[in-house]
Amino acid sequence: MALISPSRRLRRTPFSEGVEAAGVSAYTVYNRMLLPTVFRSVEEDYHHLKAAVQIWDVACERQVELRGPDAGRLMQMLTPRDLRGMLPGQCYYVPIVDETGGMLNDPVAVKLSEDRWWISIADSDLLMWVKGIANGYRLDVLVDEPDISPLAIQGPKADDLMAAVFGDSVRDIRFFRFGHFDFQGRDMVIARSGYSKQGGFEIYVEGADIGMPLWNTLMEAGKPMDVRAGCPNGIERIEAGLLSYGNDMTDDNTPHECGLGRFCNTATAIGCIGRDALMRVAKDGPVKQIRAIVIDGRPPACDRAWPIMAGTKCVGHVTSANWSPDFNTGVGIGMVRMTHWDDGTNVVVETQSGPMAAVVKDRFWL
Amino acid sequence: MALISPSRRLRRTPFSEGVEAAGVSAYTVYNRMLLPTVFRSVEEDYHHLKAAVQIWDVACERQVELRGPDAGRLMQMLTPRDLRGMLPGQCYYVPIVDETGGMLNDPVAVKLSEDRWWISIADSDLLMWVKGIANGYRLDVLVDEPDISPLAIQGPKADDLMAAVFGDSVRDIRFFRFGHFDFQGRDMVIARSGYSKQGGFEIYVEGADIGMPLWNTLMEAGKPMDVRAGCPNGIERIEAGLLSYGNDMTDDNTPHECGLGRFCNTATAIGCIGRDALMRVAKDGPVKQIRAIVIDGRPPACDRAWPIMAGTKCVGHVTSANWSPDFNTGVGIGMVRMTHWDDGTNVVVETQSGPMAAVVKDRFWL
Numbered sequence: 001m002a003l004i005s006p007s008r009r010l011r012r013t014p015f016s017e018g019v020e021a022a023g024v025s026a027y028t029v030y031n032r033m034l035l036p037t038v039f040r041s042v043e044e045d046y047h048h049l050k051a052a053v054q055i056w057d058v059a060c061e062r063q064v065e066l067r068g069p070d071a072g073r074l075m076q077m078l079t080p081r082d083l084r085g086m087l088p089g090q091c092y093y094v095p096i097v098d099e100t101g102g103m104l105n106d107p108v109a110v111k112l113s114e115d116r117w118w119i120s121i122a123d124s125d126l127l128m129w130v131k132g133i134a135n136g137y138r139l140d141v142l143v144d145e146p147d148i149s150p151l152a153i154q155g156p157k158a159d160d161l162m163a164a165v166f167g168d169s170v171r172d173i174r175f176f177r178f179g180h181f182d183f184q185g186r187d188m189v190i191a192r193s194g195y196s197k198q199g200g201f202e203i204y205v206e207g208a209d210i211g212m213p214l215w216n217t218l219m220e221a222g223k224p225m226d227v228r229a230g231c232p233n234g235i236e237r238i239e240a241g242l243l244s245y246g247n248d249m250t251d252d253n254t255p256h257e258c259g260l261g262r263f264c265n266t267a268t269a270i271g272c273i274g275r276d277a278l279m280r281v282a283k284d285g286p287v288k289q290i291r292a293i294v295i296d297g298r299p300p301a302c303d304r305a306w307p308i309m310a311g312t313k314c315v316g317h318v319t320s321a322n323w324s325p326d327f328n329t330g331v332g333i334g335m336v337r338m339t340h341w342d343d344g345t346n347v348v349v350e351t352q353s354g355p356m357a358a359v360v361k362d363r364f365w366l
Numbered sequence: 367m368a369l370i371s372p373s374r375r376l377r378r379t380p381f382s383e384g385v386e387a388a389g390v391s392a393y394t395v396y397n398r399m400l401l402p403t404v405f406r407s408v409e410e411d412y413h414h415l416k417a418a419v420q421i422w423d424v425a426c427e428r429q430v431e432l433r434g435p436d437a438g439r440l441m442q443m444l445t446p447r448d449l450r451g452m453l454p455g456q457c458y459y460v461p462i463v464d465e466t467g468g469m470l471n472d473p474v475a476v477k478l479s480e481d482r483w484w485i486s487i488a489d490s491d492l493l494m495w496v497k498g499i500a501n502g503y504r505l506d507v508l509v510d511e512p513d514i515s516p517l518a519i520q521g522p523k524a525d526d527l528m529a530a531v532f533g534d535s536v537r538d539i540r541f542f543r544f545g546h547f548d549f550q551g552r553d554m555v556i557a558r559s560g561y562s563k564q565g566g567f568e569i570y571v572e573g574a575d576i577g578m579p580l581w582n583t584l585m586e587a588g589k590p591m592d593v594r595a596g597c598p599n600g601i602e603r604i605e606a607g608l609l610s611y612g613n614d615m616t617d618d619n620t621p622h623e624c625g626l627g628r629f630c631n632t633a634t635a636i637g638c639i640g641r642d643a644l645m646r647v648a649k650d651g652p653v654k655q656i657r658a659i660v661i662d663g664r665p666p667a668c669d670r671a672w673p674i675m676a677g678t679k680c681v682g683h684v685t686s687a688n689w690s691p692d693f694n695t696g697v698g699i700g701m702v703r704m705t706h707w708d709d710g711t712n713v714v715v716e717t718q719s720g721p722m723a724a725v726v727k728d729r730f731w732l
Contacts, residue, residue: 003392004370005403005600006669008685009489009612010394026369028376029395032489032612037371099501104494123375123398125491128470129498135465135639136502234371246375246398273501303372319374 013059014149014211022229030060030123036231046235053157054230055218059149064119064127068141071115080272082265088113091176091191095255097274102251122245151203157225158200164221186210195232197240197366235322238331241364248319248333256286288337292361295330298323300353307350315340318349327365379425380515380577388595396426396489402597412601419523420596421584425515430485430493434507437481446638448631454479457542457557461621463640468617488611517569523591524566530587552576561598563606563732601688604697607730614685614699622652654703658727661696664689666719673716681706684715693731
């Protein structure tokens with residue numbers, strides 16, 4: 001692995017000081033911001049995530065804020081998911097599509113009130129698309145990136161740690177709901193969500209200045225629970241089938257190809273910009289789709305899309321892979337053509353280190 | 367420095383194989399793509415760039431292609447620079463602004479014909495803004511990212527190397543003009559441009575498959591000229607006053623603040639989306655502006671904006687800095703308020719390693 005060159009353009013976060021003190025050893029760049037990827041080792045971080053509780057600097061989940069009378073209308077233009085039943089206090093996972101139905105991002109939308117939304121984005125400058133649409137359609141809405149930096153608390157002891165800092169009522173937040181909590185006189189939106197299957201919360205930290213006081217308080221309160229600094233784990237998220245925008249899907253893909261058809265209500269999502277294109281996809285179905293891929297052996301670093309071969313024919317690509325200690329196998333995520341996407345289909349994955357035997361699965365591990 | 371974690375999301379380029387074989391030691395991420403930053407050392411790379419010729423993998427300068435009857439109209443909507451006199455075969459440096467005059471990118475526009483343009487972008491997903499505007503205004507234009515990967519040839523011996531591969535007529539390309547040249551039966555757009563002051567070319571390589579054959583041919587032909595793999599150099603570009611989007615300017619800044627007022631023809635750039643806002647800026651002038659900053663000593667890595675202090679008052683920020691061996695001083699780029707932007711003003715720069723004495727200059731070094 002090569003080094004990463006520091007520059008202001010790869011933005012630090014309000015928690016960077018804590019991340020460095022905890023001994024981060026590798027980063028990725030996500031929304032032009034530093035996202036830690038390894039502390040002790042990917043495997044050691046993985047075992048700890050599944051056993052205890054971790055604090056994750058996910059400030060790179062930048063927010064796009066919509067504010068004004070047309071905020072709700074704009075939000076529905078962006079996604080094929082029907083938002084009419086969504087209440088303030090709810091979070092929705094929403095595919096965002098362009099006019100061809102290609103995915104531009106797969107964020108979580110947070111509805112604060114009828115005229116105020118946050119879109120907690122994956123890795124693409126969705127702000128630019130939203131601003132362009134708001135401008136072009138002359139909508140009465142303000143769109144910008146506020147000073148909000150999410151901090152995730154993930155792992156089986158997440159409830160205990162959060163209750164120690166925010167009080168027992170934090171335990172009552174339901175999945176993909178949020179509430180308002182106080183920390184040192186500051187209002188914090190706290191949602192039960194996060195990029196792992198181990199359970200936990202995301203705190204929307206408003207104001208960079210309160211970042212390290214909150215980090216330090218959580219670290220101190222978590223000592224009895226063996227809290228550590230952590231980060232989204234490259235093994236656990238594949239086991240759980242959590243997709244990564246830019247890895248497992250790009251703007252070439254429709255939500256249906258990504259297995260996100262259940263979030264597309266093309267019949268009722270009136271106003272969605274990509275609706276016409278997705279009506280067609282919904283009718284015909286996709287010709288390729290995301291699948292779990294069992295890889296026979298320890299795969300190399302998945303730094304490029306690996307062709308999935310059936311004989312001499314390319315029938316898809318693996319886009320994320322790792323070795324799973326708990327399942328004692330290579331685990332991967334890939335897009336597979338319908339001719340070979342049935343559970344149990346034997347294929348070969350062409351990695352940069354050579355071919356590996358693999359099997360297509362229709363369920364993920366967690 | 368920490369390591370960079372490989373993943374498909376941090377895209378490899380058609381030249382990555384050559385870059386790795388040449389012993390790249392560090393990267394940055396630019397437009398979600400790997401951009402080499404160091405081969406031997408920043409200082410050794412710097413001396414070589416100024417003496418010989420280097421081949422740079424700048425595939426991360428992704429292209430936004432506009433094609434169709436409204437391509438020219440859309441291009442003028444994006445920028446305050448008057449494009450009416452621009453001919454096919456020309457390249458223009460164009461600030462791109464939103465409706466408030468904030469800079470979204472500072473690319474080079476390449477006019478292939480009246481109805482076909484490439485925008486060779488700096489580090490932001492400008493594609494999203496352009497697609498949003500095209501959709502919102504219902505323009506008759508196709509907007510996408512084609513399979514084009516720029517390769518730069520930079521250094522005093524660039525003309526000799528290019529002539530050895532493409533023939534002597536490549537020497538006749540004037541600054542910011544381009545021509546079409548053949549390589550192994552493939553058409554290549556070659557412009558006299560690049561992100562250094564050492565002179566050179568950028569080849570718009572169309573089709574990933576021809577990337578390594580071209581790289582290898584250039585490496586072979588350049589042996590008598592001591593050719594090496596290189597990359598934009600963090601010292602030389604500051605000496606030359608070449609700004610970096612995301613480092614030295616963001617969407618908070620107007621072109622005028624960035625010293626790019628000469629590229630804003632607000633009186634005549636009819637149709638530019640940010641024109642109204644910039645008319646106001648052009649009338650009043652900016653209250654802060656980019657300046658060269660002489661730093662007394664060897665600065666640490668500039669991984670965040672450093673406050674520029676006059677006594678206890680913050681009067682700006684340094685956003686890029688390095689040690690210059692040729693000028694035997696610390697060199698920096700910063701945004702300074704008008705009260706302190708005059709040539710020769712003494713200030714103090716607050717780095718993460720402590721304060722450093724500095725002087726504001728109105729001219730860069732190269």
